[in-house]
Amino acid sequence: MELFLTQLATTSLLEWLAVFLAIAYVLLAALQNSWCWLCAFISTAIYTWLFWQVTLPFQAALNLFYMVMAVYGYYQWQKGGSADTPTRITRWPLHFHVMLIPGLLLLAFWLSQAASGQFISDYLWLDASIHLLSMATTFMVAHKILENWFYWFFINIASAYLYAQSGLVLTALLFMGYVAFSLFGYWQWRQQWINRHASGLNSQPVN
Numbered sequence: 001m002e003l004f005l006t007q008l009a010t011t012s013l014l015e016w017l018a019v020f021l022a023i024a025y026v027l028l029a030a031l032q033n034s035w036c037w038l039c040a041f042i043s044t045a046i047y048t049w050l051f052w053q054v055t056l057p058f059q060a061a062l063n064l065f066y067m068v069m070a071v072y073g074y075y076q077w078q079k080g081g082s083a084d085t086p087t088r089i090t091r092w093p094l095h096f097h098v099m100l101i102p103g104l105l106l107l108a109f110w111l112s113q114a115a116s117g118q119f120i121s122d123y124l125w126l127d128a129s130i131h132l133l134s135m136a137t138t139f140m141v142a143h144k145i146l147e148n149w150f151y152w153f154f155i156n157i158a159s160a161y162l163y164a165q166s167g168l169v170l171t172a173l174l175f176m177g178y179v180a181f182s183l184f185g186y187w188q189w190r191q192q193w194i195n196r197h198a199s200g201l202n203s204q205p206v207n
Contacts, residue, residue: 011170014046015050015168019174023174024039026178026185027181048064051063056166069138089189090145123162123166146193149183
């Protein structure tokens with residue numbers, strides 16, 4: 001406990017700012033507010049630098065990807081033409097996820113082995129796994145795929161452990177909070193998905 005409080009007390013102002021913006025991102029994303037992408041862009045720019053400082057190369061690269069996806073996500077959410085016609089929530093079939101997850105974990109193992117000669121870290125495979133799964137899940141968020149919140153639930157647990165082991169205690173706490181946020185986000189999106197489909201069924205002509 002004393003070590004935890006000491007690490008928390010020495011947390012940099014940059015990490016505090018990144019955490020604040022990251023919380024704003026996930027709350028706004030759950031509410032489908034497009035301002036979430038601006039918060040994501042600034043937060044991930046800060047984290048790109050922070051993760052490189054603690055030898056988490058895949059997390060640094062992931063946050064560079066997040067910066068690009070923040071721009072893409074904003075465009076994707078707005079391309080419906082107006083605030084009244086945003087991109088709708090959809091779902092992907094189960095067999096797609098059954099193929100996607102093992103494939104990404106195997107690719108992460110290969111990447112961690114390839115990077116082991118360049119970086120000294122005990123967590124390269126976990127780092128790479130979170131990197132690849134988060135990339136795929138961010139793409140799902142941009143396209144409003146409902147299952148993205150299931151992915152985030154497990155990614156956030158793994159990320160919290162990784163960041164705690166790397167000395168980023170405040171960020172680890174943030175990602176433990178994200179675990180709860182992912183449940184909230186799923187509930188919010190699922191309610192909208194159910195309501196849209198219910199209204200669609202109700203609008204069908206009766207034979």
